[in-house]
Amino acid sequence: MNGHLLWVFAIGPVLLAEALLARYEVLAYGAGWRAPTTELPEGVPYARGAAADRPPEAYLVYLDGIGKRRVRDTRDGGQLVRALLAGAPELRVLGQVQPYSPLADPLSDRPVWAWLRRRVGLLLFLHNVMQVFVAADHRYRPLYNRAVGSQIADQLRLAGYRPDSGIPVVLLSYSGGAQVATGAVDALHARLRCPLLLITLGGFHNGANDLAHATQLHQLTSAYDRIERVGTWIFPQRWRLFRGSGWNRARRAGKITVHRLDPATHLGPHSYISPESRLPDGRTHLDHTAATVIAVIRAGHDAPVATDRP
Template identity: 30%
Template sequence: MLDAVILTGLTLGAIVLGLLFIMALLSPLEALTWWAGWTSHAPSPGKLSEEVREEIEAQADRRREVGARPRFYLVYLTAIGGVSAEELSYRERVFLETLTEALPEAVIISDVYPFSVTNNPLTGERMLGWLWRKIHEKRKTITGGILATFIFARNLFNVAVSADPRYGPINNAGVAREIAKSLYRHDYPLAGDIPVVIMGWSGGGQIAVGVAPFLCLGLDAPIYVVSIGGVLTDDPGIAFVEHLWHLQGDKDHFHLISDILFPGRWPFIKNSAWNRFKRAGKMTVITPGPMSHTGKGDYFDSNAILPNGQTFVERTVEIIRDAVRTIQPPPPTSIEEELEELLGRGA
């Protein structure tokens, strides 16, 4: 009897491991086939996408109605447990609402799903969309909870794709394109200039750093990153970040994964992008309190309370507010000037 149970357990374990291995092996394909033009919404290098052209026209219409310029734009990227930008968890929604109240001078955006190059939710129109929807629906049951591991794994592999120098540029350019589209939908000026802060929680932290070069170049904007317990790799994209604030709770030990797995973060690799960035004083590590990485007592917990009476989420918001308020806007440039510079570079 016991042998049969052990055998069944081992077989199931082997099947799960096999599935995870196949998922890891196939994980770069979404970004690669998108870039190669084998799927819909593929980029067309020679011409401007119709969506962007429409957005330029719509923005011109809206410009007459728009009031004061926001001081900065904040883009929130969810963690690896997320299936869609529309279906953020309750605690994330509370965090974003609190942050919106704390920063009336900012535009806060949260409609980009960071684990897809086309902003396509895991539960959206995709080959295995039905399966992800089923897993997501049953997430709160015991079996669903176990199956939800596959959601974490899928998105974790996507983080690895983003950090891989072979796939990263393609994957991150796709996500950056979706972020840019969202910014323009929120009236981000075409001439750039307004600072953009990418906030990433957990795996979203790596994506935030990964998209920085493409946003910096594509928007002509200074890019800042707020990493909320972010799993930050040794992505060279960090060189394009003006400043990075990394929140690391006392009970959050996920940073150890990056410390070990990514050679560019090892302290003795002096010339890595990560270590150069740190030496330049562009990184601030902040310990907000006894926060854990995720779940009860994490950065967005509105029930856990600090000795001073603040909830964890209030403390997180306070730190982010104080950090981003130190950002100085760059001097404005005109479209003509920038175009001249760009075309001069042989674009």
């Protein structure tokens, strides 16, 4: 028996266990067995950017892709958030939300996962992939949406947001974070009653969540993004045939605007957040993405950047 086959037999039971346990957090939340965590580690601010003693132009919550496993980390080491803070100092930015944990429990802080990370790091990503599909599953989706929506609302209030203030809240989501962002809309509307703008970057989501309480959704995408394209194929609610889905209702209402970031890819050295890959005009993909996000936020509903209607 070769080494690859032995690896499959060894890891198979672990993957099966993870598939069964992926639902635990959302069920524990629904049953009230555990309360979500709201405190952050020492030295981690609830938000960065505009000073807390004066209202910012908007609060931006960054919901990272499946690589998110602790409060501090992001897929690109925080480069996108830093670029947004440098280009738009009027924003107050939160990056600590745990989109793949209804209990707001960072994956890397759990003893078992810390041990696995040193030995089978791939499982950390597979855990979050499975959480995306739990969030998309119609049996668990309402609970998951309420849990993470409440987590975002709590973090916003701790960062200084006041309900009914009229200050916009922007949910910027990468990859699977879009499933969480679209699901958090109703909870944020109910708890904060805020103008809510969604920006998806290579968004991977099932299109089932209701976007009626979002003012607009800006879809940042690329013809070279295969992972986002897979999401539009595998989830029927993203197909135009399913006219009653939340995505298609929002499309007909004119709430979805597409922004092309070609030739960026979803992952790798040419990704949306690459600080090395450059466009013909000399800008990096990271510069292009950050500038597009800032332009969308500043322009509001009438963004004067190049767009295509879906």
